[in-house]
Amino acid sequence: MTKEISTSKWTKYRLLNRSSALSRHLPKTMWLRESSLYSFLDRYGEVIVKPTGKWGGSGVMRVRKVEGRQYELQQDTKVQTFSSKESLYAYLRSKITKNYIVQQRISLATVQHRPFDLRVMVQRKRGSSTWKLTGKLAKVAGHGYIITNVARSGGKIVTVEHALQKAGITDRRLQDILSDIDRVAMLSAKQLYPRYRWVRAMGVDIGVDKSGHVWIIEVNYKPTLSLFKRLKDRTMYRTILAYSK
Structure with a gap:
């Protein structure tokens, strides 16, 4: 099996779908x-x-x-x-x-009619098998685009809380959704790790639909760390770099 096939979206989908806790979060x-x-x-x-x-x-x-x-x-x-x-x-x-x-297709929540998803970083330190959530942000699609990749669509980076609030998520529901996002991202890393023990960083792309349900869009093994430099608060970026050493 080539590395491309072994790390393909289809292979990761099948591995994640084996988890009863995660299957309801997979399109x-x-x-x-x-x-x-x-x-x-x-x-x-x-x-x-x-x-x-x-x-x-x-x-x-x-x-x-x-x-x-x-x-x-x-x-x-x-x-x-x-x-x-x-x-x-x-x-x-x-x-x-x-x-x-x-x-x-998931009907993603939107900011000013532009869909967004979340990049959640889950990492482990060299020599450790313990995973830690080190940062998360929201990627808002550029005008007229269906994809949220910032470089391709000309979109923008905002905090997760900002995106969810602008999407109309009330404060009462916000904390429950944030907890779901963290839980699903951590479970995803733990589910995939036994197959990919060389991986130390996973960028879990998560969507939230208009009803507040959390979805796993895909998991990246070479996530772009510089996205976190675009946030005004660089605390998460520094934590991510520390775990990358």
């Missing part, structure tokens, strides 16, 4: 096939199609049903419409060269 996911695309569109109405081995939002597409039998595909800010599922899939096959998955 339904399958290999992209004609049958899986059709069944997911019929079931969810809107899906995400993305490569298993690329990062930074590259290759991610949103597909959704629109009026009649038409389907809409968005990649970055470009939107195309197809008259049938068959023509949609034919287009996808013409563009896809590597392994892709299809995933239930």
Whole structure:
């Protein structure tokens, strides 16, 4: 098994899905096939199609049903419409060269109509098997984008609390959601660690939907630490660097 396959989004999804505590936090996911695309569109109405081995939002597409039998595909800010599922899939096959998955799309909470997700850093010190949550932030998508990768979409970094409050999460619910985020991130690292013992830092990307439910979007083993430099308070960034030594 190559390293790309062993660390792919699909492999990590399957490992995380073995945990009964985490499975309810995972959007339904399958290999992209004609049958899986059709069944997911019929079931969810809107899906995400993305490569298993690329990062930074590259290759991610949103597909959704629109009026009649038409389907809409968005990649970055470009939107195309197809008259049938068959023509949609034919287009996808013409563009896809590597392994892709299809995933239930989560209706992420938004800040000023822009979706956001969270990057939660979970790390362990060299020689230790004890994981610690060292920082978290929110990535808000750029205008017109479906992906939250800041470099690709021109989005912005804000604190998690700021994003959740701007999304309309009340103070009464805020603490419960923050606790869920921390719990899910820590459980994710502990679930994956036995398979990936060389990993010392995991960037757990977590989404919160409009009802406040916490979702695992994906887990990165080479997370970009510099995102945390964009926060006004550099305390988390310094902690993350200390754990990286």
